[in-house]
Amino acid sequence: MESPSTYLESLRPAGSKRSGKRDLIVNVFLRQQGHLTADDLFDLIRPEDPRISRATVYRTLQWMVDAGIARKVDFGEGRFRFEHSYRHPRHFHLICKSCNRSFEFLSSDIEALLEEVAAARNFAARQSVLQIHGTCESCQTGRAPVADGGTTELLFARDALRIAIATERSGLEFYTRAARITRDARGRRVFEKLAEEEKEHLGTLEARYRELLQQDPQLESRPTFLFFKGAANGLFAAGAEQLAKGVKDREALMIGIRCERGSHRFFKRYGEKFEDSEGKRIFLEFADEERAHLELLIREYRALLDRQQAHKKKSVKAER
């Protein structure tokens, strides 16, 4: 993953000269979490370099927005706030009108719906803003807020891993069941091999999840960032249900192909949309694994067809 400084270098237009003031402002900004007003940022800059004016901070913020380093958000307070986009996936906001805090979340289902609407209206969407205004849990109950200070990057990685693990589990369940019902010996071995692989991947993902927890002891208890009701693990669960109804070997392979294809597409399309981050990498690596499974299943499906045809020809010859 690129570091903040290489990230900044990559954004600098070729031939433009470095500006010490601008670099300082950008670096301070990138160290912040949450949503700052221009004045918040100016207050943070002043102790570092009192010669930097408010106007320079404003101008640099606008430059960062244009360069894609910062996103401008409007929470309806009559002034803009800014958040950085470095390793920070785009997201939606919950905004508490009592304490003025904001909370970030994302939902693959809402995003899919927004895309569907834009496509149906032939609208080239550039940005979708979704905000839920109201009163947060701690303002309603008077209890201390749920563990604050977690970074969205870690939450995103945590939730991406949870989605991948859930999908892997339902894949394992699917292949275990498919191996049990398949009568063709070679087909059965393929399903057993895939079940083995899913088990191994599951182990790797779980180890990675534990590693992530070490970076933030409170990570597990932090609120969900990425909601994924309709994501790919539903595909394998539906596939396993179809298997339970009793299917022929060929159909079992076909169902597996459909599940892996759907899963591959989901993780690839979803992962590609994100800024460079651990969560993005998890999705894209997972998409690759699913593609490898897909290719294996397609090869086996063709081989099974060939075997069945050869068998048919042989029996026709025998009849003659």
Ligand SMILES: [Zn+2]
């Ligand atoms: Zn509140």
Ligand SMILES: [Zn+2]
């Ligand atoms: Zn935000």
